[in-house]
């Protein structure tokens with residue numbers, strides 16, 4: 001876009017921006033073009049739709065700001081880094097450089113955890129989120145299951161700072177810690193009802209093709225180690241087995257190609273029962289659920 005062309009109609013600006021984003025290979029050009037204009041004008045989706053419908057004009061300063069953001073998005077900076085926010089379940093979280101942007105496919109993990117919390121029927125169930133990133137899963141569970149006592153841990157100082165900001169803004173009660181999930185929560189060993197985790201799990205050779213992921217999600221959030229990417233997930237699962245009460249549940253996200261391998265590895269570990277894999281909303285294998293077997 002040409003930043004020197006002054007004011008313009010909202011609809012024209014969005015159409016031009018969507019064309020530019022499409023040419024740059026952005027997956028959802030129109031949606032992103034609208035989201036960026038909504039961000040610049042400080043309008044929600046409904047207000048922006050009205051502005052587009054009414055042919056509202058956008059002032060020169062706002063247009064210049066919009067042009068800059070569209071150019072950054074065309075350079076494949078994630079939309080969420082440009083708006084500073086990501087939507088997850090019913091929450092809007094602060095995100096930016098240094099933290100993994102929460103993904104819609106992770107929402108199914110929250111559904112599975114909520115089903116277990118409902119079925120367990122405990123008054124004050126203890127929930128732990130290992131590898132919390134922005135705090136997305138932990139905060140969603142604290143929000144949607146207010147009786148839960150939710151704890152979360154994150155290793156990266158940068159990501160932990162984003163999570164701390166999200167906890168503060170949410171007003172939700174959450175015990176957030178900085179540390180290694182594979183050895184965390186000595187004070188909760190054998191006392192946890194549900195462990196949730198979306199750990200790093202990409203195999204080292206499978207560098208993501210999308211620049212938004214490859215160049216902007218932190219490496220520590222992506223690569224799971226080992227030939228199959230399952231080193232960190234299996235170490236996290238082992239810690240989950242320490243933390244859970246007998247009959248407690250682990251719900252863990254994985255790559256779509258890792259469902260069978262993770263089920264096999266957890267079954268072989270002999271501390272889990274009812275190990276089963278679940279699909280995400282796009283029908284891909286995404287989450288493994290396992291029940292902590294009684295300690296011998």
Ligand SMILES: C[S@@+](CC[C@H](N)C(=O)[O-])C[C@H]1O[C@@H](n2cnc3c(N)ncnc32)[C@H](O)[C@@H]1O
Nearest residue numbers: 100102131132133154155156180181198200221
């Ligand atoms: C794929 S991201 C998921 C973040 C968040 N759970 C979500 O779903 O949006 C994985 C997160 O695990 C963190 N992490 C990696 N290794 C860790 C470890 N050993 N202990 C705690 N956190 C770890 C990364 O920094 C990153 O924030």
